[in-house]
Amino acid sequence: MAVYVQKKPTSIFEKVNDETWRRKFLRNVLIPWIFIAPLLIIHILVVAVPAVQGIYMSLTDWTGIGMNVNFIGLDNYHRLFFEDETFAKALGNNIAWMAFFLTVPFILALFCATQLAQVKRGGMIYRSILFIPYVLASVVTTTIWKNLLNPRQGIGAALDNLLGLEDVFGVAFLGRRESALMSIAFIDNWHFWGFLMILFLAAMQSIPPVLYDAAKIDGANRWDEFRHVTLPGIRPVMLFMYMMVAIWSFLAFDYIFLLTQGGPAGASEVIATQLYKNAFFRFQAGYGAAQGVVISIFAGFIILIFVTLRRRGWDI
Amino acid sequence: MTAIGKVSLRDTVLQRGRSKERSRLLVFNHTVLLLLTAFAVIPLLVLAFNSVKTNLEIGQNPLGPPVNVVAENFPNAWERGNFAVTMGNSVIYVVATIAAELVLGGLAAYALARKRPPGSDLLMLYFLVASTIPLWMYIVPLFVQINALKRLGVDARILLIIVYVAGNAPLTIFLLRSYMIDLPTELEDAARVDGANEFQVLTRIVLPLTKPGFLTVGLVVGLGVWNEFLLALTFIHDPNQFPVTTSFYKFVDRFDRDWSLTSAGAIIIIFPVMVLFLALQRQFIEGLAEGGIKT
Numbered sequence: 001m002a003v004y005v006q007k008k009p010t011s012i013f014e015k016v017n018d019e020t021w022r023r024k025f026l027r028n029v030l031i032p033w034i035f036i037a038p039l040l041i042i043h044i045l046v047v048a049v050p051a052v053q054g055i056y057m058s059l060t061d062w063t064g065i066g067m068n069v070n071f072i073g074l075d076n077y078h079r080l081f082f083e084d085e086t087f088a089k090a091l092g093n094n095i096a097w098m099a100f101f102l103t104v105p106f107i108l109a110l111f112c113a114t115q116l117a118q119v120k121r122g123g124m125i126y127r128s129i130l131f132i133p134y135v136l137a138s139v140v141t142t143t144i145w146k147n148l149l150n151p152r153q154g155i156g157a158a159l160d161n162l163l164g165l166e167d168v169f170g171v172a173f174l175g176r177r178e179s180a181l182m183s184i185a186f187i188d189n190w191h192f193w194g195f196l197m198i199l200f201l202a203a204m205q206s207i208p209p210v211l212y213d214a215a216k217i218d219g220a221n222r223w224d225e226f227r228h229v230t231l232p233g234i235r236p237v238m239l240f241m242y243m244m245v246a247i248w249s250f251l252a253f254d255y256i257f258l259l260t261q262g263g264p265a266g267a268s269e270v271i272a273t274q275l276y277k278n279a280f281f282r283f284q285a286g287y288g289a290a291q292g293v294v295i296s297i298f299a300g301f302i303i304l305i306f307v308t309l310r311r312r313g314w315d316i
Numbered sequence: 317m318t319a320i321g322k323v324s325l326r327d328t329v330l331q332r333g334r335s336k337e338r339s340r341l342l343v344f345n346h347t348v349l350l351l352l353t354a355f356a357v358i359p360l361l362v363l364a365f366n367s368v369k370t371n372l373e374i375g376q377n378p379l380g381p382p383v384n385v386v387a388e389n390f391p392n393a394w395e396r397g398n399f400a401v402t403m404g405n406s407v408i409y410v411v412a413t414i415a416a417e418l419v420l421g422g423l424a425a426y427a428l429a430r431k432r433p434p435g436s437d438l439l440m441l442y443f444l445v446a447s448t449i450p451l452w453m454y455i456v457p458l459f460v461q462i463n464a465l466k467r468l469g470v471d472a473r474i475l476l477i478i479v480y481v482a483g484n485a486p487l488t489i490f491l492l493r494s495y496m497i498d499l500p501t502e503l504e505d506a507a508r509v510d511g512a513n514e515f516q517v518l519t520r521i522v523l524p525l526t527k528p529g530f531l532t533v534g535l536v537v538g539l540g541v542w543n544e545f546l547l548a549l550t551f552i553h554d555p556n557q558f559p560v561t562t563s564f565y566k567f568v569d570r571f572d573r574d575w576s577l578t579s580a581g582a583i584i585i586i587f588p589v590m591v592l593f594l595a596l597q598r599q600f601i602e603g604l605a606e607g608g609i610k611t
Binding site (some may be wrong): 027028029031032035036037038039042043045046047048049050051053054056062063087112114116118119122126127128129130131132133134135136137138139140143144145147148150153154155157158190194195198199201202204235247250251252253257271272275279280285287290291292293295296299300303 | 341342344345346348349350352353355356357359360362363366373374379420421423424426427428431432433434435436439443446448449450451452453454455456457458459460461478479481482483485487488489514539542543545546548551560561562564565567575578579580586589590593594597600601602604605611
């Protein structure tokens, strides 16, 4: 039997030191980590662990139910890039989506923000109203626009009526292969661009007015001011949003799923809607997981581009 | 005297010239802004119009203002869309997520901003990297886990709330931490000198002073959860646990042709958001802008 010997502090100083060390450890290490732990653990369990599982799952042929899991290496990826033509189509749609969102909302938001920055009276009212679409739920926005784009009762039909035309604007924009994807992008943009505009406006308002005065003294016209004062001033926000929008373009789901489910005949299918169907309707969980990994790789690649540019001295 | 008078005269002349040009520019500004405002508002106006028309009237007049205002659409939609239940569910999702997020996020952010225990840099790096992982990377395995837990009898609503809390964790930590770092430490030190313990320092000093940060996170997270569609669609299958979004999705599917009913339902969903937005415009706009930039 071991004899428990308590080493008595030889001097009062040692005791005090011992105490303060423990208290310090408690106060500076243990308690802070106890504060951090709950959120960290939740995040690891919900995001990190399933993300790693997702990588493993993408290397199997698992259907999503049952115990029959076979490791098939990179077969899912091979199938994605070399066999599945619908995936190529979906990827192309994602890129078209990105091309739309990197231009249309940015031009609209930039233009509107420059106008709004010059208005003093009523600026707040415009700002609030233009922001409203952004706070609406996707289910609501899509319902509104589904009705508005109805070929017989929507805006198109009204426009045809007004101009005495027939079936020029009053067509099923969402139901036709050539217009479905861009119509969805238009609707999503109706919801989104106000947000971008607010970001640009905030950045413009934080540009020191002295710079504009200096430009005026140098004889700059409004275009010069815009090019040499406004644009450089909002550049960090713009480039950051370029990155975010490029990433979001590969994640797009809600609006497409709600408006067309990827149809007609896959015309508006993107990777995310395909993934959703593969994983949850078609019993191809492994294949769906591989698509998730591919989306993440694309997103990571975009981040990498921006990080590299930043390293090269761009100020982003 | 005369010199000053001359200068000021020249100034006013200059100003008059400038103000003429200015007003012409302002006309252009307002024209553009009014057009864009119309683009934002008209779809919502049509929705509001249709929510108080009968279907018969929508057939003849699908876009214009209503001739006869009927209010029955709202109780009808409320009843048939099971809104009494689903609105309650959404309120639960929103309130529980915000509460958990603010308590857990506040604790973590405080520890990271003030105590910086060993390993906090690594932790921030973890959250930074993890915040870039798209949902699509982990939704399939997460679905499997959640189904397994549901089979064990865990309430799906609790699981969804946990998923929401986790998804918003990086944003919450970044925002709250930056708010707390900006706070001068002298106040906290003074409280400690007066004998306050760590918990008291947090609740009496730090929390009241970082209220705007908590309000921002609360609004961003709350709006996100109220409008959230994909996760609710994936993880909640019992209609009595649906939030308004997925329940409205099924509702629109079922009453596809009944525009007056679906329009009224849409108004019901956006009503609480609009009221809150109009009451807290500045916080909403600045909060969402901040949340968008910092994540």
